Amino acid sequence: MQETTIAILGAGAWGTALANLAAANGHKVKLWSRHGTETLEAVLQDVHIVLSAISMKGVRDVALQVQSCPLSPETIFVTATKGLEPQTTATPTQIWQAAFPNHPVVVLSGPNLSAEIQKSLPAATVVASNITTAAEKVQLIFSAPRFRVYTNPDPLGVELGGTLKNVMAIAAGVCDGLQLGTNAKAALVTRGLTEMVRIGNFLGAKTETFYGLSGLGDLLATCNSPLSRNYQVGYQMAIGQTLTNILANLPGTAEGVNTCQVLMQLAKQQNIYMPITEQVYRLLQGEVTPQQALDELMLRDIKPEFHFNLKISDDGNI
Ligand SMILES: NC(=O)C1=CN([C@@H]2O[C@H](COP(=O)(O)OP(=O)(O)OC[C@H]3O[C@@H](n4cnc5c(N)ncnc54)[C@H](OP(=O)(O)O)[C@@H]3O)[C@@H](O)[C@H]2O)C=CC1
Numbered sequence: 226m227q228e229t230t231i232a233i234l235g236a237g238a239w240g241t242a243l244a245n246l247a248a249a250n251g252h253k254v255k256l257w258s259r260h261g262t263e264t265l266e267a268v269l270q271d272v273h274i275v276l277s278a279i280s281m282k283g284v285r286d287v288a289l290q291v292q293s294c295p296l297s298p299e300t301i302f303v304t305a306t307k308g309l310e311p312q313t314t315a316t317p318t319q320i321w322q323a324a325f326p327n328h329p330v331v332v333l334s335g336p337n338l339s340a341e342i343q344k345s346l347p348a349a350t351v352v353a354s355n356i357t358t359a360a361e362k363v364q365l366i367f368s369a370p371r372f373r374v375y376t377n378p379d380p381l382g383v384e385l386g387g388t389l390k391n392v393m394a395i396a397a398g399v400c401d402g403l404q405l406g407t408n409a410k411a412a413l414v415t416r417g418l419t420e421m422v423r424i425g426n427f428l429g430a431k432t433e434t435f436y437g438l439s440g441l442g443d444l445l446a447t448c449n450s451p452l453s454r455n456y457q458v459g460y461q462m463a464i465g466q467t468l469t470n471i472l473a474n475l476p477g478t479a480e481g482v483n484t485c486q487v488l489m490q491l492a493k494q495q496n497i498y499m500p501i502t503e504q505v506y507r508l509l510q511g512e513v514t515p516q517q518a519l520d521e522l523m524l525r526d527i528k529p530e531f532h533f534n535l536k537i538s539d540d541g542n543i
Pocket residue numbers: 234235236237238239240258259260278279280281282283284286287305306307308337338339340476477478480
């Protein structure tokens with residue numbers, strides 16, 4: 226295909242892996258870091274694609290900086306961040322789209338542990354946008370013999386799958402750290418998916434999207450891999466480390482820590498039942514021990530597996 230010039234914002238683990246994938250496909254890649262020597266304006270000159278792999282805490286700030294740089298009206302934005310903004314609960318796509326209302330925005334999300342992709346191990350991902358042609362363009366740019374890229378028409382669902390599973394990955398790390406066994410892990414991941422669908426539906430995402438690569442796929446990857454930073458947070462808390470200590474030594478960002486706070490705020494405001502998220506939140510806040518969080522989950526009222534009520538009733542049950 227024709228060479229495309231791509232600016233990748235954020236030279237962390239994921240930005241670097243994506244830069245390598247695009248460069249290996251013969252595209253011109255300009256990787257920007259706030260600590261680098263090149264200005265953002267210079268990096269953005271004559272680019273066709275702007276891909277953000279900035280961690281959530283920096284997205285709005287970087288989007289504002291990009292706004293002051295000249296860009297072609299054809300430029301496509303791609304976001305690979307998995308998080309929610311605390312003040313607004315906005316997703317990264319919502320931030321980029323509000324900053325650039327006339328440009329297509331594409332979400333890239335899937336079971337993509339960057340260390341495996343850097344080793345060229347096979348992986349698949351999803352690109353999703355309201356503008357199908359933009360998603361297809363990004364699909365072509367990143368598709369490779371060891372990186373299979375699917376399109377999807379539900380960008381919100383794709384984005385939320387990657388974001389919500391980070392909280393479940395913390396819980397899965399706790400499960401493994403406490404050596405609770407395979408049955409417990411299967412129950413946790415399955416009920417975690419139910420919880421992701423519940424909040425995702427409330428926010429406007431489609432149920433079926435959560436059963437795809439960006440939902441179930443990413444849930445399986447991060448809940449089962451010590452490479453996941455979110456999993457590591459849970460695992461290390463379960464073996465007695467403090468959160469402060471874990472985060473100080475973690476290589477890179479564990480978005481689930483902040484995402485969990487945003488979700489709890491939303492769950493309380495909107496009365497949405499999120500028992501696993503609530504226990505992860507209480508654990509991260511130091512309100513319960515890992516063992517107490519487990520007991521709280523196991524000792525809840527018994528109930529049918531499936532129900533269609535999203536809200537907590539007056540007596541606290543659903
Ligand atoms: N690593 C992975 O396997 C995957 C990660 N992701 C997601 O991608 C995002 C980035 O993850 P990852 O690369 O691993 O994280 P890292 O911590 O390795 O990198 C984060 C990047 O964001 C940059 N950044 C943070 N705040 C700002 C700011 N205010 N202004 C400018 N740059 C900023 C950092 O710059 P600096 O170095 O200068 O601080 C760094 O380049 C996360 O949302 C993560 O969930 C998605 C899929 C896979």
